[in-house]
Amino acid sequence: MNPVLGRRQLMLGGIAGTAAVGLGLSACSDGAGSGGEGGEVTHMQFFLSGDANQGGGYAHMAAKYQEETGIEVEIVDVANEDLTTKLKNAALANDLPALARVGSIDATWKDVTMDLRDILDTNDVKSELAAIDPDGKVLSLPSDITAVGMFLNKTLFDAAGATYPAVGEEPWTWDEFTETIRSVQAATGASYGMVMDRSAHRLKAFLYEFGSNTFELVDGAFETNENTKPALEYFYGLNDDSFMPRSVWLSDGDPNGLFKSGDVVAYCSGSWQIADFAVNIADFEWVSVYMPKQPVRVTNYGNAASIVVFEGTGQEQAALDFVNWLYTPENYTELSETSGFLPAVNGITVTYADNAEAFELYNEEIEASDEVAARLKTQDLEGEIEGRTIEGDPLRDETVKYLNDEQDVDTTIANIIELLNASL
């Protein structure tokens, strides 16, 4: 009988295995933490998500920085959904990167961030989008801005002979918008009038436009105004499987794919789609247009993400220097132009190589936005700093139940308030 493994093979295997593990062990003790305390920093890690998808602006700036200073900023691109988990565990292992571009402030590491006040003031970064704690410490800076916006299938519009408000004209109301879309739908035989991402961020823009303040923390409890109910009822009316497909909000259908199919007249999404559409839509013409108002002109805008610098990495000063360098008008403009960012720094002019008119429209929409959007964004940031956490997203989740006829609109509003209050 032939043994599976001879004794000699086995011993060799064992030695090789042990060696491999040992090699792994020893090879891994250098790396991330190079340039420890006191020493000169030559390498640091920058955790972020989706840079390569967005034109690689940060990688480009990191290369430029290395050219100028010799310091390597290593871009670590982590899947967006996992960035929070990753940073939490890095914090637990006491191995945080020098800096990160995060979706929100996390309680695990919020006490080990550096004060970014000087960078904020020196470079005139939009302070309303920075996370600032009650003592005035700046925990994070907005990396760039995204805003909710409307896209139209221009080819369908042209075929139907319909028009939309051009730049500089008075924006349309939701009533005018839906009427026009329905007429285009009827004339062209498009399957659906509009799709909207299944997200509270998009729904909030819709609610603001109807004069709602969504859910606002007043005197220690959440409340809403009288305009929320009619707005939600209007939204319910749109989800009739003819104007809007129910699959998107009720079963996570892909609105981006639906719009790209050319079979949907309008898509309520946001500025981050521009780059994607420019490359991945070839069958029809698309255009960015004003969000409808009813009667409030507003878009939901805010920081796409925030830059934080971590304390205790031994690389704090080097990281602060890099961030300061990144936010100087010249470099920040270059970053925004490479990645197609809406700038989070005041007073800079970004010249976009492609789809400039779409980006300008977004910048104009943000300028013209009612103050409610900024007010509620500040409230969100304060919540993050206080460490308020909540399971899921009450506004989105309860609205889905309402759309699915599981509960009426009053119960929906009451449930959202109750869930939000429970987080206090």
Add this chain to the structure above:
Amino acid sequence: MMTKLRSYGPATLLLWVLVLIYLFPVAWFILSSFKPGSELFSLPLSILPENWTFSGYITAWNRFNFAQYFFNTGLVAVVTTVLTVFVSAMTGYALAKYKAKWLSVFFICILATTMLPTEVIMPSTFVVIRDLGLYNQLAGIIVPSVITATGIFMFRQYFKTVPDELLEAARIDGVGEIRAFFSIMLPLAKPIAVTLAIFSFQWRWNDYIWPLLVLNDPNRYTLQLALRSIVGADNIDWSVLLSASVISLIPMVVLFFVFQKQIMNADMNSGLKD
């Protein structure tokens, strides 16, 4: 001839239909990776690309250091698999062939670990790994994966079926315990070893969450970690994701063809817990 066709015909036809049903999504997936991004969602949907392009592959290949990721993933999968099979065989053998009360208790303890989902023990495992200094090292994803109750159980059950007389005969002939294990018992358990090796390799190749938690340095990333970074906050670069996924499949497909015989013969133990 007619009788043969009559008796086997319907079954063969049914199997072919099943093959086509299984093939369809894979074929669509692979063919889609050759479509430009603008064609992926355009109506009417088509199986074959209208304009064949390799742009997704070129972008994916340039963006990711596939050689490094294949090496990391391969190293982890191979080392873990070798250790898993070796340790499981020895443990299973001891539990099946040596009689002691504490061994039964020990066996129950091992089985009990299957009661806890991996996710539940993850935080504690993480702390152990961190304190052992294995954080951000490939060893940190190899060591916790070596012991699997499934593997030990498979070997124990198998060795139980091997008659004790065989072992006794060997002992009477003056064979030592170690030699008895390596020269007699292990060769007998080849089918189990192969089955476990295949499963272990697949588990480690596709592992995502644990490497995500333990590895910090992109140079040590495994393939799955790198692939998932394509999924952005609001956008997914489908053409790159499709192409990169196809590339990541290639080593597994090659391995399948190499070990086809063993894989097809292996007992079907799908649904086992890693």
